[in-house]
Amino acid sequence: MPMPQVPFDDRGLAYGDGVFETVLLRDGTPVLWDYHYARLRQGCQRLNIPLPPLEQLAAAWQSPAAAELEVLKLILTRGSGGRGYALPDALSPRLISRRVPFVANAQHWRQGVNVRICQLRLGHQPLLAGIKHLNRLENVLARQEWDDQTIAEGLLADTDGWLVEATSMNVFWQRNGELFTPELTQCGVAGTLRAALLDQGTVRESAIALDALRDVDRLWVANSVQGVWPVNTLLSETGEVLHAWSQADQDTLQVAGHQLLGYSLSSC
Amino acid sequence: MPMPQVPFDDRGLAYGDGVFETVLLRDGTPVLWDYHYARLRQGCQRLNIPLPPLEQLAAAWQSPAAAELEVLKLILTRGSGGRGYALPDALSPRLISRRVPFVANAQHWRQGVNVRICQLRLGHQPLLAGIKHLNRLENVLARQEWDDQTIAEGLLADTDGWLVEATSMNVFWQRNGELFTPELTQCGVAGTLRAALLDQGTVRESAIALDALRDVDRLWVANSVQGVWPVNTLLSETGEVLHAWSQADQDTLQVAGHQLLGYSLSSC
Numbered sequence: 001m002p003m004p005q006v007p008f009d010d011r012g013l014a015y016g017d018g019v020f021e022t023v024l025l026r027d028g029t030p031v032l033w034d035y036h037y038a039r040l041r042q043g044c045q046r047l048n049i050p051l052p053p054l055e056q057l058a059a060a061w062q063s064p065a066a067a068e069l070e071v072l073k074l075i076l077t078r079g080s081g082g083r084g085y086a087l088p089d090a091l092s093p094r095l096i097s098r099r100v101p102f103v104a105n106a107q108h109w110r111q112g113v114n115v116r117i118c119q120l121r122l123g124h125q126p127l128l129a130g131i132k133h134l135n136r137l138e139n140v141l142a143r144q145e146w147d148d149q150t151i152a153e154g155l156l157a158d159t160d161g162w163l164v165e166a167t168s169m170n171v172f173w174q175r176n177g178e179l180f181t182p183e184l185t186q187c188g189v190a191g192t193l194r195a196a197l198l199d200q201g202t203v204r205e206s207a208i209a210l211d212a213l214r215d216v217d218r219l220w221v222a223n224s225v226q227g228v229w230p231v232n233t234l235l236s237e238t239g240e241v242l243h244a245w246s247q248a249d250q251d252t253l254q255v256a257g258h259q260l261l262g263y264s265l266s267s268c
Numbered sequence: 269m270p271m272p273q274v275p276f277d278d279r280g281l282a283y284g285d286g287v288f289e290t291v292l293l294r295d296g297t298p299v300l301w302d303y304h305y306a307r308l309r310q311g312c313q314r315l316n317i318p319l320p321p322l323e324q325l326a327a328a329w330q331s332p333a334a335a336e337l338e339v340l341k342l343i344l345t346r347g348s349g350g351r352g353y354a355l356p357d358a359l360s361p362r363l364i365s366r367r368v369p370f371v372a373n374a375q376h377w378r379q380g381v382n383v384r385i386c387q388l389r390l391g392h393q394p395l396l397a398g399i400k401h402l403n404r405l406e407n408v409l410a411r412q413e414w415d416d417q418t419i420a421e422g423l424l425a426d427t428d429g430w431l432v433e434a435t436s437m438n439v440f441w442q443r444n445g446e447l448f449t450p451e452l453t454q455c456g457v458a459g460t461l462r463a464a465l466l467d468q469g470t471v472r473e474s475a476i477a478l479d480a481l482r483d484v485d486r487l488w489v490a491n492s493v494q495g496v497w498p499v500n501t502l503l504s505e506t507g508e509v510l511h512a513w514s515q516a517d518q519d520t521l522q523v524a525g526h527q528l529l530g531y532s533l534s535s536c
Contacts, residue, residue: 003275003276003277004275004276005273005274005275005276006273006274006276006281007271007272007273008271008273008274008341008343008364008366009271009366010281011408012281013274013278013280013281013343013345013402014288014343014402014404015284015402015404015405015407015408016283016284016402016404017404017405017408020282047405047408048412075281075282077281084411084435084436085404085407085408085410085411085435086411087411087412096276098276098277120395123391123392123393123455124391124392124427125390125391125406127388127406127409128405128406128409133405134281134282134283134284134405135283135284135403135404135405136282136283136284136285136353136403137283137284137285137396137401137402137403138393138395138396139283139353140279140283140315140353141395142353143352143353143354143355144316159392167352167353168352168353187391
């Protein structure tokens with residue numbers, strides 16, 4: 001299947017004027033689809049882009065599965081045209097998609113990962129916070145801060161120093177037996193696994209300053225494709241070890257998260 | 269000439285990972301090219317994208333001119349690939365361009381325009397401030413705030429209430445005979461006409477709160493394609509008239525700006 005293309009005047013290319021979803025397919029069926037659809041709908045509402053009918057979206061996973069696990073990426077742009085930033089008179093959103101086989105990193109599940117704190121601070125923009133829009137330069141720049149393969153993710157705080165997310169995952173922490181994840185009202189992407197964990201009451205929203213992270217009982221990064229990675233070591237912006245956690249036997253967050261995603265440690 | 273396309277995995281489309289320039293061509297020759305090139309170079313440095321050789325950029329205006337005035341749009345993306353936000357091992361930036369005939373709005377030059385204050389506040393991101401990157405959702409959302417054809421532009425302030433820019437132009441004001449434009453260290457696009465006016469000493473950088481705008485002696489919006497538009501009326505977010513200026517005969521900013529662009533009032 002040839003790779004889809006978009007023309008020069010597509011507003012997704014010109015301005016990042018659109019949204020996307022990255023969906024885990026298990027045997028060709030999307031996992032947590034209701035949450036992906038809800039976020040897509042919310043993104044379209046915020047940007048004022050008409051949401052395509054569900055059947056059009058579902059066509060992206062109608063062909064036979066190429067592997068047990070695949071990642072489906074959907075990009076929905078506002079479509080072509082308009083004079084400058086003003087909207088075109090006739091709007092015709094453009095939906096394109098691509099599926100690639102996926103293998104989860106079970107080693108990260110079992111052994112945990114090292115993460116670092118990024119120097120970049122996320123700017124506040126409540127109108128764009130939470131949705132998965134195509135303006136992702138902050139994430140791209142943050143991800144360029146390190147190329148050490150032993151560091152799996154980078155943690156991002158906002159301009160006021162509050163923890164927000166990792167470059168491509170959400171963040172969770174445990175304190176006094178309770179599980180938390182940052183509120184995402186000013187910036188950050190509200191992941192679908194995070195949404196499902198909130199809905200079932202496994203975690204709840206709270207705020208934590210970057211400086212307080214070394215005092216938490218446990219720390220994780222997670223998303224709906226990779227699953228849940230416990231954090232072993234937290235490194236500073238300059239590479240010093242700020243804290244190391246020893247992994248306990250019972251990982252409540254990973255058990256709950258992997259149940260939602262259909263992952264089991266033994267199956268990989 | 270067919271419209272250029274980019275593939276699904278182009279990072280300009282996926283993340284807005286790239287920069288662009290909108291250049292006025294007069295008889296096929298770029299106007300203020302040194303300033304466009306300088307901003308392109310600065311954008312590439314900030315994003316860590318290799319700048320193509322000048323000859324490759326110049327190929328975009330080598331064909332014969334289709335009109336006395338044209339607008340050339342150059343889009344430079346980081347190219348295809350990479351796992352998520354991480355950079356691909358082999359980088360191959362993608363340069364595409366398009367030329368369209370252009371007619372300047374001489375009525376706006378002569379009669380001035382109405383502008384409104386936008387509700388959206390620009391977030392702070394010093395790493396992206398000034399450059400013309402492809403993450404322009406804030407501008408797109410701000411431009412959606414009005415569809416009254418008698419309003420030519422919308423003024424944008426940052427989250428602290430400081431004036432930054434208009435949705436697709438820079439802003440200038442006069443006070444006690446001196447001309448000013450906002451510093452752009454936290455957000456906003458540093459226009460090439462603005463840069464040339466700063467270089468020649470016609471204007472200098474200063475800061476002004478949105479609330480203080482009604483007290484300035486004159487107000488303008490300007491860019492390197494449209495030229496310099498004097499502001500007649502400033503409207504609030506809700507459409508009330510905050511201030512009206514009567515246009516004086518001698519317009520120092522427009523004279524200086526249009527000399528840089530080769531525009532003369534009599535020629536249009």
